[in-house]
Each structure stands twice: as structure tokens, then as C-alpha cells.
Amino acid sequence: MTKELTLSCFLLFISLQVSGYQKVPSEKTLPNIILINVDDMGWRDTGFMGSEFYETPNLDLLASKGMIFNQAYAAAANCAPSRACMMSGENTPRHGVYTVANSDRGKTENRKLVPVVNNETIADHHLLFSELLQQNGYATCHAGKWHISKDPLSRGFDVNIGGSDAGNPGSYYPPYRNVPSIQSTSDEYLTDLVMDKTLDFIAGNQKQPFFLNYSPYAVHTPIQPVTGLLNKYLGKSPSNEQDNAEYATMVENLDRNIGRLIDLLHEKQLFENTFIFFITDNGGLFKVTKQRPLRAGKGAYYEGGIRVPSFAVWPGRINPRQVSEVPITNLDIFPTLMELTGITKPESKNLDGLSLLSLLTENQHLPERPLFWHFPVYLEGGNEESQDPVFRTRPGSAVRYGDWKLIHYFENNDLELYNLKEDVSESNNLVYEKPEKAKELLTLMENLQDNTNAPIPKTLNPDFKAK
Incomplete structure (x- = not known):
């Protein structure tokens, strides 16, 4: 290489640094990415989060190699909206996926308001991070439950x-009706085949670098035990109100398969x-598993419905054996x-979360920010710990800021702080x-509703029967 060419390359490098230009790293330096998104597993359903009934030795070992988030949240309290939020980085009002199937869940005479119409799948114009990774040199694989469009x-x-x-799969034993x-052709349990x-x-x-979106249907209903594990849990003493032996076999099977995945990475x-x-x-689904000391479960906007187990591992970059109390969300x-790959999102793309990279790799504090949930629809299946025995959630919003959390229900303007x-x-x-x-958080909530163009149901249901 001539001196002139060397100097030209050096000057080009300097000019790029000064201009702030960031090049996507070469394929050789890009990390592989594995996102493990488990279905309906509650905050307390793993050993690393404190369960003494369910057994997750592979997850416990893996979690010890990185940072565990003790205050991690899903952006929604049930499957489809949470997944739409995570993959798009956008909160529910932006894409309109609020629940599974229709929004007028439950009996019409119990619904005081006409709920907002629900989008059952996320529209194509909402860019997903899987699309950006694919466009930037990643081999991409989805494995298991998708649920937010017809075809990943x-x-x-x-x-x-x-x-x-x-x-859900309809059955974990063949024929898998929804898969x-x-x-x-054998009697293989679905998660083993996946x-x-x-x-x-x-x-x-x-x-080439790969991105794996591993999202097994487990541990969603139907609760179908792995028969070879059942006797082990039938004879085990309950702990902290966790005692479902059939569900426990599904948790252990999930853990075993994740262990197989990690073994291959090492190999x-x-x-x-x-x-x-x-x-x-x-x-976790309240009738199946409890998350003490959290209240309620899936579908509710109490902590048991939205607080979830989470950790991140990146050998050599994230120090092992860390536990963070920083509130995070799957919107992050x-x-x-994007930050860890160096990929730049389009300027028009809304992102409602923050990059966690500085927290993970440098233990830097994140700026304090509110976490916001919006659910302008109904979800039947209430229980003694949800707002009422009829609905797990009625239309409302919730916000967490610092240690404080406010829930606002739209039917009667009820507030809980x-x-x-x-x-x-x-x-x-x-x-x-x-x-x-309460007033401070309500003002903050209203600003977040305005910022995301969140629809507020106000039309009274003529079929409603007050009790």
C-alpha cells in the first residue's frame, strides 16, 4: 500500500469519526443473538427468581452468568400485545394490539363501556427488529409461538x-392442532420437537451471525404433563402456594430444552x-401458578400480571452474578x-423503550423514566385478586414512576395508588x-396517553346492566 493511499485511508477514518458516522460492524464481529421469550411463565416460576417447587437448573446456571432483572416488566398483561410491543419496540396504543381476539370479552351486560376495537395482528408498516437484523447480515430463525401475524x-x-x-398449540402431543x-410421526412432546x-x-x-427468536409454546395452556416427570412432582411438598405438578413438568421440560441449546453453543x-x-x-396464569408476594396474574395490571423473570448474558461483556433492581420493560x-449491533433504525421509527447496553456492560444508571400500560378493552376471567370477580382487567391505564404505581379505570374513574x-x-x-x-402520576399518565395517541373508550354500552 502506497504512503498516499495509507494517508487517504487515515484521513477518511478521521473524517468519519469527527462526523459521528457509525458503521455497522463486520459480520465477524457481530454477536449472535438469542431471544428466549417464554409463554405465561410467572415472575416466581424459576429457581433463580426464588421458586422452591419448580426446578430450572439450566436457567439458574445460565442466569448466574449475567445480570438478573428483579423488576422486569412485559408491556402488556397477555400474549399477543406483549409480543407485538416487544418485536416492534412500540407501546400498545401505537399498533393497536391490545388483547387476543376480540376486545369485547366477557358478557355484554357486564361491560359498561364500548371497548376500543382490537387489532388481532400487527400491521406490516410497524417495523420489527427481526426485519432490521435480517437486512443487516443476520441469518434469522423463529422457533415456536409467533401469534402477531400469519407467518413470521x-x-x-x-x-x-x-x-x-x-x-396456543391445542395439544403438546401429536397431532399438534394449531402448529x-x-x-x-412419534409421540414427541412439542417443545422437544421445536x-x-x-x-x-x-x-x-x-x-454468519444468527438471530434466534426462541419462543416455545410452553408453558401456555393446555396444561399437559410430561408423563415421565409427573410422579416426581406429585410427591413434592408445595412451596409458597406453588403446587401444580403437571405445570411443574412443563417448566422442567422447558428448562431441559434450553440446556440442550446452551450445550450446543458450547460444543x-x-x-x-x-x-x-x-x-x-x-x-403466570393465576389458576395455574402463584407469584407471591405479587398480586393476581396474567391479564391483570397488578404486578402478578406484568412483572416477569428476565436476565441477560453476554460472556466477557456482561459481568456474571449481578442482580439489578432497575425497572425495565420488553420495549427495551x-x-x-440496535445499539449492540450498531444498526441504525429509520428516523421515522418510534421506540418507546431505552437501550440497556450501558446498564448491562458498564453498570451505568438508566435515566429515570415512567413505564406505561394502556388497556382500553375488557378481559374476562376475574378472580379474588383481580379488580373484580368478573374481569381480570376492565378498560384502564397504569403507570409506574420510581417506587409509585397508579392504575386508572375508565368506567368510573376509579384510581388505585x-x-x-x-x-x-x-x-x-x-x-x-x-x-x-396520585395527581402527579395521573398527570404523567395523561401526558403519556397524549404522546402515544392512546384511545380512551367513553361510549356507554346500551346493553349494560348495573348490579
Whole structure:
């Protein structure tokens, strides 16, 4: 290389640095990315989060190699909206996916308001991070439950293992009624088959970085036990109100398959260059599993419905054995992946989360920010710990800021205010004792509603029957 060419390259490098230009790293330096998004596993359903009934040795070991988030949240309390938020980086009002299926859930005579119409799938113009990763050199694979469009192959994935718009498999034993793209001629448990095919993808993709969206249908209903594990849990003593033996076999099976995945990464010498983020899409189903001391479960906007287990691992970049009390949300995954890959999102793209990279790799504080949930629809299936025995959630919004959380229900303008540091079980409504704090959070909530163009249902339902 001539001196003149060397000088030209040097000057070009300097000019790029001065201008702030950031080049996407070469394929050799890009990390592999694995997002593990488990279905309906609650905050307390793993050993690393404190369960003494469910057994998750592989997840516990993996979590110890990075940072555990003790205050991680899903952006919605049930499956489809949470997944739409995570993949798009946009909160529910921006894409209009609020629930599964229709928004007028439950009996019409119990609904005081006409709910906002629900989008059952996310529209194509909402860019997903899978699409950006695919466009920037990643081999991409979706494995398991998709639920936010008809086909993940049209939303940034090269390979689809069992994903569709179905929210559950119908059966974990063949024939898998809602999983048309894969079937087994043996009696293979669905999650085992999904992992078999996932391992084939990884083994066959070692020449370029890969992104794996591993989202097994487990541990969503139907609760169908792994028969070989059942006796073990039938004879085990309950702990902290967790005692469902059939569900416990599903948790252990999930954990075993994740162990298979990590073993292959080590075998292929891929683990050291792989960023792994584990999270679940919402809280545990209350009739199946309890999350003490959290209140309620899936579908509710109390902590049991939205607080979830989560951790991140990236060998050599994230120090092991860390536990963070910083509140995070699955909306943060999109900007985190953009920063760690160096990929620039389009300027027109809305992102409602923050990159966690500085927290993960440098233990820097994130700026304090509110977390916001909006649910202008109805969801039946109430219980003794939801707002009422009829609905898990009625139309409303919630906001967390610092240690404080406010829930606003639209039907009667009811407010609930909780200090989560002192009352994580949300048993003491402080709205009358702390009216100024309630007013502060309500103003913040209204600003977030305005910022996201959140629709507020106001039309009265003529079929409503007051009780």
C-alpha cells in the first residue's frame, strides 16, 4: 500500500469519526443473538427468581452468568400485545394490539363501556427488529409461538419452526392442532420437537451471525404433563402456594430444552460470542401458578400480571452474578439490539423503550423514566385478586414512576395508588392518603396517553346492566 493511499485511508477514518458516522460492524464481529421469550411463565416460576417447587437448573446456571432483572416488566398483561410491543419496540396504543381476539370479552351486560376495537395482528408498516437484523447480515430463525401475524417468514425470518397466528398449540402431543408447519410421526412432546429443529438451524449456520427468536409454546395452556416427570412432582411438598405438578413438568421440560441449546453453543464454540436475553411475555396464569408476594396474574395490571423473570448474558461483556433492581420493560429489547449491533433504525421509527447496553456492560444508571400500560378493552376471567370477580382487567391505564404505581379505570374513574417499595403485593391503596402523589402520576399518565395517541373508550354500552 502506497504512503498516499495509507494517508487517504487515515484521513477518511478521521473524517468519519469527527462526523459521528457509525458503521455497522463486520459480520465477524457481530454477536449472535438469542431471544428466549417464554409463554405465561410467572415472575416466581424459576429457581433463580426464588421458586422452591419448580426446578430450572439450566436457567439458574445460565442466569448466574449475567445480570438478573428483579423488576422486569412485559408491556402488556397477555400474549399477543406483549409480543407485538416487544418485536416492534412500540407501546400498545401505537399498533393497536391490545388483547387476543376480540376486545369485547366477557358478557355484554357486564361491560359498561364500548371497548376500543382490537387489532388481532400487527400491521406490516410497524417495523420489527427481526426485519432490521435480517437486512443487516443476520441469518434469522423463529422457533415456536409467533401469534402477531400469519407467518413470521414475512416479518424478517429466514426460517420458521412452528410459528403462526395461533396463540396456543391445542395439544403438546401429536397431532399438534394449531402448529401446521411441523408434525411428528412419534409421540414427541412439542417443545422437544421445536428444539430439535432449532438445534439443526444453529448447527447449519456458523458462517454468519444468527438471530434466534426462541419462543416455545410452553408453558401456555393446555396444561399437559410430561408423563415421565409427573410422579416426581406429585410427591413434592408445595412451596409458597406453588403446587401444580403437571405445570411443574412443563417448566422442567422447558428448562431441559434450553440446556440442550446452551450445550450446543458450547460444543460449536459459539457461546462466547452470543448475546442471550431471557424474558417472558406476561405473568403466570393465576389458576395455574402463584407469584407471591405479587398480586393476581396474567391479564391483570397488578404486578402478578406484568412483572416477569428476565436476565441477560453476554460472556466477557456482561459481568456474571449481578442482580439489578432497575425497572425495565420488553420495549427495551429493540433499542438494546440496535445499539449492540450498531444498526441504525429509520428516523421515522418510534421506540418507546431505552437501550440497556450501558446498564448491562458498564453498570451505568438508566435515566429515570415512567413505564406505561394502556388497556382500553375488557378481559374476562376475574378472580379474588383481580379488580373484580368478573374481569381480570376492565378498560384502564397504569403507570409506574420510581417506587409509585397508579392504575386508572375508565368506567368510573376509579384510581388505585401503590408504593411498590413498601407494598409490592399492592394491598394498600393510598389514593386518599397521598392525593398529591396520585395527581402527579395521573398527570404523567395523561401526558403519556397524549404522546402515544392512546384511545380512551367513553361510549356507554346500551346493553349494560348495573348490579
